[in-house]
Amino acid sequence: MTHAALVRQPIDVSGLTSLVASHAAGAITGFMGVVRDVNEGRAVAGIEYTAYEEMAQREMEQIVHEAASRFDNVSVAVQHRLGELSLGEISVAIVVAHAHRAPALDACRYVIEELKKRVPIWKREHYADGSRAWVDDRNAPATEVVG
């Protein structure tokens, strides 16, 4: 069982867990990425996520299929949030189930690492001082937001 989705509402981690849980799954593991309050020394107030949605959906589906085939047919569900997120909100959640812990843990790590390498999603940090910057564009001056 695999599931991959981009979502605009808060991620329901227990809902994701019930997608992969079964009586055969003796091990369920997960990863959550959470908006934190500081990045590279700057106070962060929130993060805006955007994506090339068609491609991001396709890449996420490919990654969960790869995880299932590399790690003994684990069940895996991943969702990534888009839009404006506040501190403490979950930006990405992965839940993996298998009869045993090793394939589940390995698959979970695989999915988050590949997602961060390949899935066309971008974030713009909103700083406590009111400025904003794309995380891929560190060298550009932060845009001052007026009004």
Added chain:
Amino acid sequence: MQVGVLLFASYADAIGARTLRVTLPHGARVQDALEYVRGLPGAERLPPAPLIAVNAEYAPLDRALAAGDEVAFIPPVAGG
């Protein structure tokens, strides 16, 4: 022939557009779309060799384009 160009995140801000409709000669390749975009005002803020996808799949510079293709310029990804 016409192709669509998609720009995202910092690239869209640099060029000042998210989508462009571009006319390229028949037989054009990804490289030709890159050269077109590199000639636009603001393109000096793009890296010399940005990742490019055609129709939502990563594509090399020598990939041939067809009319109606969507050529997406992919900034360094930052999900998670």
